Amino acid sequence: MAKKGKDNKTKRISVPSAIPIRNKKHYTFIVSASPGPHPKNFSIPLAVLLRDELGVCSTQAEAKKIIKQKNVLVDGRVRTNHKFPVGFMDIIFIKKLNKYYRIEIIKGKLKAIEVKKTDVKYCRVTKKLTIKNKKISIGLHDGKTLIGDNNIKVGDTLKISIPEYKIIQLIKLQPGVNCIVYKGKHGGKFGKLEKIIEQRGSMASNVILRDEQNKELITSLNYIMAIDEEFFSKN
Structure with missing residues (x-):
């Protein structure tokens, strides 16, 4: 008889490269992530985060x-x-340690970076729809939806209060803004947005970033998130 139902575990050797694992040869399997706000190939099951990432x-x-x-x-x-x-930009609080962490990208991998106590989260706008009564529905990269206004565009970043999920600040995706690359071969790199290169048809636009060493970095518009200076003040 064929197996039915979802898989509760994943072979460690086949775990997506973005997920940090201590030693892929130590155990044969790890727990699989449940369906949730982040895609399975770009999220860390909570148990794996505590054991393998935070120790x-x-x-x-x-x-x-x-x-x-x-x-x-x-x-x-x-x-x-x-x-x-748990996935990109999620804020984790561990009562046992009394510490806060933010899930970031370091060299292409999801990593928990310790930050000062915070009730703010950065969210990238991925969708924008007009719904009943001409209200504007804003879809975020972590699966949440909010009611916003026409000043918010796809690609912009919203600073959201947690756990209330209310908009605190809008960071426009425009030349001169600081950005983090969170996907692709440049995942984890930072730079100032220099130019958006529009593409024809259904192809995603590209962007040119300039890093601290004044090096040019070209990546997909869909791979970056606009951030502000406060993002870097982690302690």
């Missing part, structure tokens, strides 16, 4: 216990599912 515990059983005891908050909300997927 809070040494086994999955210990990770599950910590999570079930409501010691982990994602974007200001308690998560008790050890398979919950």
